Amino acid sequence: xxxxxxxxxxxxxxxxxxxxxxxxxxxxxxxxxxxxxxxxxxxxxxxxxxxxxxxxxxxxxxxxxxxxxxxxxxxxxxxxxxxxxxxxxxxxxxxxxxxxxxxxxxxxxxxxxxxxxxxxxxxxxxxxxxxxxxxxxxxxxxxxxxxxxxxxxxxxxxxxxxxxxxxxxxxxxxxxxxxxxxxxxxxxxxxxxx
Numbered sequence: 001x002x003x004x005x006x007x008x009x010x011x012x013x014x015x016x017x018x019x020x021x022x023x024x025x026x027x028x029x030x031x032x033x034x035x036x037x038x039x040x041x042x043x044x045x046x047x048x049x050x051x052x053x054x055x056x057x058x059x060x061x062x063x064x065x066x067x068x069x070x071x072x073x074x075x076x077x078x079x080x081x082x083x084x085x086x087x088x089x090x091x092x093x094x095x096x097x098x099x100x101x102x103x104x105x106x107x108x109x110x111x112x113x114x115x116x117x118x119x120x121x122x123x124x125x126x127x128x129x130x131x132x133x134x135x136x137x138x139x140x141x142x143x144x145x146x147x148x149x150x151x152x153x154x155x156x157x158x159x160x161x162x163x164x165x166x167x168x169x170x171x172x173x174x175x176x177x178x179x180x181x182x183x184x185x186x187x188x189x190x191x192x193x194x
Contacts, residue, residue, distance in 0.1 A: 031057045050085040052187045057098065059190050064093030064165070069184075086111070086186040095163040097128075097190055099156040106150050107133075108189035109165065113143045114182040122169030122183065129161050150193045 025031075035056060042048045054068060055061050066088035070081055089111070099105065113122050121138035124145055139145045155161075167183055 028057075046082045047085075049083075050081065052189075053085050053087050053185055059098070059188065060096040061087060062094040062096060064090045065095075065185075084186060086184040088181050089165065089167075089183045089185055091167055093165040093185075095165070095188075097161050097163055099159060099161060100192055102153045104150055104153045104193040105156060106189065106191050106193040107148065107163070108187065109145075109147045109185060110187035111145055111183065111185040113139045113145065113167075113169070113184075115139070115143045117182045118169045120169045122167045124168075125166045127164045127166070128155055129158070131155055 039048070039051060042050055050068060050070075053061070069086055069088065071084040071086070073083065097105075097107075107126070109124075109126070111124075115121065121140045123135050123138055124147060125135040126133045126147060126149070128151060133149050133151065134147065136145045136147050165185075169183075
């Protein structure tokens, strides 16, 4: 048991040590191959929309988000992985984003708010590492919102940054999104700006 724990601690420290700073990632090539395989398999199966809200090697959906979900079929009422994909979101949702060195990045968040259940028009605001980046207008109409910003390189000082998405009209604890089902994200983009 002691030997197993020692081996685990050694491997963990090596992986963590290699992932700091500008050290090359020894697993980058393998991760890229796996992501390419996943993309090809989802494309072949007609389920590529899931990639718009799936965690990747550069985007990690964390607390405040529900699991990857799919729209229900109108015919039989069942969810299918080929349908529109989305994630339910709570009042404070957190995403980890990998930066690209000294390059500005483009952030795009598109989603829907269930205005009949919420009973108001929410405003959605975004912050990276505590820096306020902007807000939507009050979400009205059919409930769809779109938030897009170019994040300057000076705001992306670390290899990974924390994005927090806050909404004004959902006052529940972050662990409630799977049951809450009033606000979602159905497209999330994180790319180099230029």
